[in-house]
Structure formats: C-alpha cells, structure tokens
Amino acid sequence: MADIFILMLFFVLNADGSHIVGGRDSAPHSRPYMASLQIQGRPNCGGVLVREDFVLTAAHCAVPLQYTVVVGVNSLSGNEATKQELTAVRSFPHPNYDGHANDIMLLKLNSKVQLTEAVQLIALKTGRINVATQCLTVGWGDIGDNNTLARTLQEVNVTTLSQPVCRSFKQRTPTVKCLVSSFLKGDSGGPLVCDGATAGVVSFSGRKCGDSKTPDVYTRISSFREWIRSVKQAKNENVK
Incomplete structure (x- = not known):
C-alpha cells in the first residue's frame, strides 16, 4: 500500500511571471543539502x-x-x-x-x-508531522507551468492540514498527509523539509498545477x- 502525503496546491503567478505567489528565492546556500x-x-x-x-x-x-x-x-x-x-x-x-x-x-x-x-x-525526519506544522518545499522546477525553469533555487512555505481534509479527496490509500503546498515540473525528487529534516519526497502533481481538486503527492520518508x-x-x- 502506498505511503504518501497528499498536498494541496494554492498558487498563482506574480504579474512579472518570475515567481510563485507565496514562494521566494532561497537565500544563497541556505539549503546546502x-x-x-x-x-x-x-x-x-x-x-x-x-x-x-x-x-x-x-x-x-x-x-x-x-x-x-x-x-x-x-x-x-x-x-x-x-x-x-x-x-x-x-x-x-x-x-x-x-x-x-x-x-x-x-x-x-x-x-x-x-x-x-x-x-x-540533511537528516531524515523522525516521528509524525502534526497539523499546522510549518514546512518547506524547495527546488529549481518550472516556475509557471510553462517549462520555464527557475534561474535560482526557490522555496515555498507549506502547512499541514487535518486528516478529514485528506480523506475528502478519497485517495486510494488511507496513509496520507495533507498540506498546503506548491511544486511544479522539474521539482520531482526534491524535499519536503520540516523542522530542519527531510520528511517527504516530491512525487507527482495533479493534472493541472494549482488545482486543489487534484492535489500533489509526496512520498512519506518515515515509512522508508x-x-x-x-x-x-x-x-x-x-x-x-
């Protein structure tokens, strides 16, 4: 049975198309892992x-x-x-x-x-991720759902949601965790970082980036x- 996080996407582009709203350039070498x-x-x-x-x-x-x-x-x-x-x-x-x-x-x-x-x-996250935990998604992936890769490392804050929200998506597996998140093409394999440790691996996104009806998925590292x-x-x- 799959061990995954289900994550919800909520973002749009800035007017200049250079960043995801809610995201930012990482400070140089602040994510050395x-x-x-x-x-x-x-x-x-x-x-x-x-x-x-x-x-x-x-x-x-x-x-x-x-x-x-x-x-x-x-x-x-x-x-x-x-x-x-x-x-x-x-x-x-x-x-x-x-x-x-x-x-x-x-x-x-x-x-x-x-x-x-x-x-x-980077260390592997141990234990559970509680609701409302603040985490990060980091990567050089597509910044606009249009095959434009980020010039510099990007990061965005993510926040865990409750299990009832997870169950509302009727995923194939009960072993899920929901967060508010934002990743795109090219970010695959990157981390979900919580409390300074990696808690998830970017797996796959919904059919349309930014559509909360088809949320994104992270692999749950603690299970592996x-x-x-x-x-x-x-x-x-x-x-x-």
Missing part, C-alpha cells in the same frame, strides 16, 4: 544529500542515462566557486515502486562530496527509513 540531477547539462529532477555519496530522490526520476549530480549551488546557470559535480553510478529505486506507490530512490555517487558550508547532509538504511549499508549493490 539540495542536489540538481541533470542529463547532458539540463536539470531533470531534484534530490537531497543523505550521505556524502548518496542522494535521495523519487523513483520516477530513474533514467537509462547517468545523472550528473550538481551540489553547492544556488543558481544552475552560473559557475559558482562552491559548485561540485559528481556522477550517479548506481540507482536504487524502491523494489515495490509501481508508478505511484513507493516513489523513492537512492542514487550512489562515484565519489564522496566534500562537505563545506555550501554542501551539507529502514529501507534507506539497508541500501546505504549494503555491499556489492546491483546497478539498475
């Missing part, structure tokens, strides 16, 4: 560093090509001195991923990142802590 997963120089998904040589992302981000993993940057178009580039050499999508449920994946890097002020690990631990500790892992 963020990783950009790129194919031939183009961003495809987001992720977070959970060990010096592992990135956590979404299983639906798996591709036949190797990812270039970029960390330590605020802007994807600049050449910041803090930038580090690595290669994802092994991928570990959850074995029970079925296109929606269990949408979580670990990427093994070809070497360890150098931890600096601009490159840091043991699997994450086992993958990071395994030896001679098979490449997928």
Whole structure:
C-alpha cells in the first residue's frame, strides 16, 4: 500500500511571471543539502544529500542515462566557486515502486562530496508531522507551468492540514498527509523539509498545477527509513 502525503496546491503567478505567489528565492546556500540531477547539462529532477555519496530522490526520476549530480549551488546557470559535480553510478529505486506507490530512490555517487558550508547532509525526519506544522518545499522546477525553469533555487512555505481534509479527496490509500503546498515540473525528487529534516519526497502533481481538486503527492520518508538504511549499508549493490 502506498505511503504518501497528499498536498494541496494554492498558487498563482506574480504579474512579472518570475515567481510563485507565496514562494521566494532561497537565500544563497541556505539549503546546502539540495542536489540538481541533470542529463547532458539540463536539470531533470531534484534530490537531497543523505550521505556524502548518496542522494535521495523519487523513483520516477530513474533514467537509462547517468545523472550528473550538481551540489553547492544556488543558481544552475552560473559557475559558482562552491559548485561540485559528481556522477550517479548506481540507482536504487524502491523494489515495490509501481508508478505511484513507493516513489523513492537512492542514487550512489562515484565519489564522496566534500562537505563545506555550501554542501551539507540533511537528516531524515523522525516521528509524525502534526497539523499546522510549518514546512518547506524547495527546488529549481518550472516556475509557471510553462517549462520555464527557475534561474535560482526557490522555496515555498507549506502547512499541514487535518486528516478529514485528506480523506475528502478519497485517495486510494488511507496513509496520507495533507498540506498546503506548491511544486511544479522539474521539482520531482526534491524535499519536503520540516523542522530542519527531510520528511517527504516530491512525487507527482495533479493534472493541472494549482488545482486543489487534484492535489500533489509526496512520498512519506518515515515509512522508508529502514529501507534507506539497508541500501546505504549494503555491499556489492546491483546497478539498475
């Protein structure tokens, strides 16, 4: 059975089309755990560093090509001195991923990142997320539902809602958590950050961005802590 968060979208564009209302530019290097997963120089998904040589992302981000993993940057178009580039050499999508449920994946890097002020690990959230908890969604994804990727890292505040609201959407699984949120194409695999730890992975959005009748979904990380631990500790892992 799927372990997911259901999240509601409520946003429109500013008049200049550059930002999502309620969102903002992240302060440079204030989210040092963020990783950009790129194919031939183009961003495809987001992720977070959970060990010096592992990135956590979404299983639906798996591709036949190797990812270039970029960390330590605020802007994807600049050449910041803090930038580090690595290669994802092994991928570990959850074995029970079925296109929606269990949408979580670990990427093994070809070497360890150098931890600096601009490159840091993020902890996995433990325990429940209570109603009205303030969290963040972070990413370089589409800023206008029109294939225009963000020039700099974006973040938006999200707030948890009650379980009755979740049940009103009649999702296939009872194991859901609802929040007010805002993510778009290109943010897949990025984090839901609560209390300084990552609590969810951006999974998939509704049919139309900003439509609260088709809310967005995050994978619940707390349900996969043991699997994450086992993958990071395994030896001679098979490449997928």
